[in-house]
Amino acid sequence: MILPVAVYGHPVLRKVAKVISKDDPDIKNLIKDLWSTMYRTDGIGLAAPQVAKSVRVFVIDADVYKDEFPELKGFRQAFINPQLKVLSDKKVWMNEGCISVPTVNKQVKRPDRIELSYQDEEMNCHIEVFEGMAARIIQHEYDHLEGKLFIDYLNPLSRLFLNKKLKSISSGKVNIGYKIIDNKSVERV
Template sequence: MILPVAVYGHPVLRLKAKKVTIDYPGLEQLIKDMWATMYRTDGIGLAAPQVAKSLRVFVIDADVIKDEYPELKGFKKVFINPQLELLAGKKIWMNEGCLSLPLISKRVKRPTRIKLSYQDEHFNSKIEFFEGMAARIIQHEYDHLEGKLFVDYLDPFSRLFLRKRLKDISSGKVRVDYKVLSDIIHD
């Protein structure tokens, strides 16, 4: 099922997501619905808070950008209860966008290498290093679990410049081709 996407202003996007247990009811269906929603919205990643579930789960399928980033060919994973253990490497600036911040794209500086512990969809524990674009995508989705959005990394002037657009998003005055959930709460 395609789920509506929580957009800027929805309170779930500012919560620190809760750990998921192996017996969490409906987890398998939620993950299926997250995949369906991500594909329908043309995203490459989607975190549970973006579908109004304050849970430590995100999915990524970056294969769609493999022509630009060949290392992402076949990069499709479910991340449950992830924990960033290391942020390393040179920090680089790149444009980021987000389904929860429709029609906004801004440059964000992030480390190029991370170490992440997590569980897969079968609750097998993993510890992996990720580099480059994979590391960036994971950090973006991980931020959703921590109640952060990429606009939080912007300087005060840039945030001020976006203030009206953010207000429009939170009040439902944005047109996208997917269903959204908004709530009027301004940062």
């Protein structure tokens, strides 16, 4: 099922998401809904808080960028209960956007190498190292589980220039091609 997306200003985006138990009966359906919603919004990643579900899971399918970033070839994965550890002091600036902050794209500086422990859809545990663009996408989605948005990394002046646009997004006054939930928790098209 395609779910409406919580946008900037919705309180769920600022909560730390809850750990998912291994016997959660709804997790597989939620993951299916995350995939459907992500593809509908033309995203490459989607975290559960972005669909107003405050639990620790996100999905990524970044294979579409494999020609530009070889580390993304075949990179399609669900991550349950992830824990992130930064492995690199090297940080890289890149442009980021987010379906929960539609129409905003800004340069963000992030570590280039991370380690992620997580569970897959069968609740098997994994620990993997990710670099480059894969590391960036994971960090962006992981931030959603921690109640953070990419715009939180902007300097105060850059953030000030976004105030009007953020207020419009928060009130649902944004023209995009998918259903949203604004800060009043009302679905809008």
